[in-house]
Amino acid sequence: xxxxxxxxxxxxxxxxxxxxxxxxxxxxxxxxxxxxxxxxxxxxxxxxxxxxxxxxxxxxxxxxxxxxxxxxxxxxxxxxxxxxxxxxxxxxxxxxxxxxxxxxxxxxxxxxxxxxxxxxxxxxxxxxxxxxxxxxxxxxxxxxxxxxxxxxxxxxxxxxxxxxxxxxxxxxxxxxxxxxxxxxxxxxxxxxxxxxxxxxxxxxxxxxxxxxxxxxxxxxxxxxxxxxxxxxxxxxxxxxxxxxxxxxxxxxxxxxxxxxxxxxxxxxxxxxxxxxxxxxxxxxxxxxxxxxxxxxxxxxxxxxxxxxxxxxxxxxxxxxxxxxxxxxxx
Ligand SMILES: Cc1ncc(C[n+]2csc(CCOP(=O)(O)OP(=O)(O)O)c2C)c(N)n1
Ligand SMILES: [Mg+2]
Numbered sequence: 325x326x327x328x329x330x331x332x333x334x335x336x337x338x339x340x341x342x343x344x345x346x347x348x349x350x351x352x353x354x355x356x357x358x359x360x361x362x363x364x365x366x367x368x369x370x371x372x373x374x375x376x377x378x379x380x381x382x383x384x385x386x387x388x389x390x391x392x393x394x395x396x397x398x399x400x401x402x403x404x405x406x407x408x409x410x411x412x413x414x415x416x417x418x419x420x421x422x423x424x425x426x427x428x429x430x431x432x433x434x435x436x437x438x439x440x441x442x443x444x445x446x447x448x449x450x451x452x453x454x455x456x457x458x459x460x461x462x463x464x465x466x467x468x469x470x471x472x473x474x475x476x477x478x479x480x481x482x483x484x485x486x487x488x489x490x491x492x493x494x495x496x497x498x499x500x501x502x503x504x505x506x507x508x509x510x511x512x513x514x515x516x517x518x519x520x521x522x523x524x525x526x527x528x529x530x531x532x533x534x535x536x537x538x539x540x541x542x543x544x545x546x547x548x549x550x551x552x553x554x555x556x557x558x559x560x561x562x563x564x565x566x567x568x569x570x571x572x573x574x575x576x577x578x579x580x581x582x583x584x585x586x587x588x589x590x591x592x593x594x595x596x597x598x599x600x601x602x603x604x605x606x607x608x609x610x611x612x613x614x615x616x617x618x619x620x621x622x623x624x625x626x627x628x629x630x631x632x633x634x635x636x637x638x639x640x641x642x643x644x645x646x647x648x649x650x651x652x653x654x
Contacts (some may be wrong), residue, residue, distance in 0.1 A: 480512020
């Protein structure tokens with residue numbers, strides 16, 4: 325079973341926690357700019373916002389080494405920013421511009437960066453989970469001591485590819501962490517309507533894999549629990565299936581008004597469990613961070629997100645002659 329530490333604030337000091345807070349802020353403000361750009365038809369096609377789930381990406385990615393591979397699905401703007409990818413490159417990719425991190429030909433669901441070991445960005449629900457197992461296999465094969473982190477939604481745990489990946493990862497004791505972001509819904513369908521078992525971490529019991537569930541609203545708890553799982557996997561004890569409880573404030577994608585939620589649910593989540601508010605509370609209580617310091621960080625995130633919007637808007641479209649470039653490895 326997973327050994328999770330009980331250090332106050334998971335051992336995070338003031339600067340480290342403040343840095344995580346800044347990253348969460350940047351994601352929130354960035355996604356608000358993306359929503360605006362979508363409404364103005366500067367972003368076309370699909371666009372799945374991460375607002376409300378910021379603590380998950382930021383706390384989880386902070387527990388990795390820079391060289392550990394990260395694999396995600398299509399709700400991945402937050403993970404890309406948490407990984408330290410340039411907001412200008414991410415926003416330009418959403419706009420389909422040549423300066424985008426995938427040269428403007430991937431779009432919102434296909435963010436990637438070799439430099440950041442960030443392998444995107446996949447639109448087939450559950451289809452990316454085998455890639456997470458594969459990246460862990462590669463790390464083992466190369467003996468580079470890496471651990472792969474795969475983000476997936478609650479809906480993806482109903483896919484065959486998910487079960488097959490768990491079975492193989494556990495059989496081979498791969499250094500992999502699979503992290504279910506349980507936000508309560510797969511498109512408009514609640515977890516309870518999609519699965520008899522609603523505690524999705526228990527899916528791991530079917531293959532004998534270690535599993536663990538935690539509060540994904542609080543960045544400190546995400547960091548604490550994902551760090552424990554990453555240490556477990558890196559030390560050769562085998563893969564872990566994690567489940568963090570989280571919530572998305574917006575609809576599934578920009579075209580979803582999210583009318584399927586029970587009345588008051590969103591308001592309760594936003595008031596009682598908002599990740600930014602919880603992180604501010606920790607910073608104030610444990611380290612005496614002032615309102616001025618928080619306001620300064622908030623203003624900086626707003627500026628940075630706005631600058632990414634402007635840069636993406638002004639960037640050129642990819643030249644049609646580049647359409648088939650960057651598709652195959654040399
Ligand atoms: C194989 C497959 N089936 C259906 C879809 C349509 N689809 C897109 S997102 C989605 C919901 C997935 O929900 P979840 O895994 O919980 O992720 P979340 O959107 O909540 O982040 C569905 C059914 C798809 N893209 N791929
Ligand atoms: Mg979901």
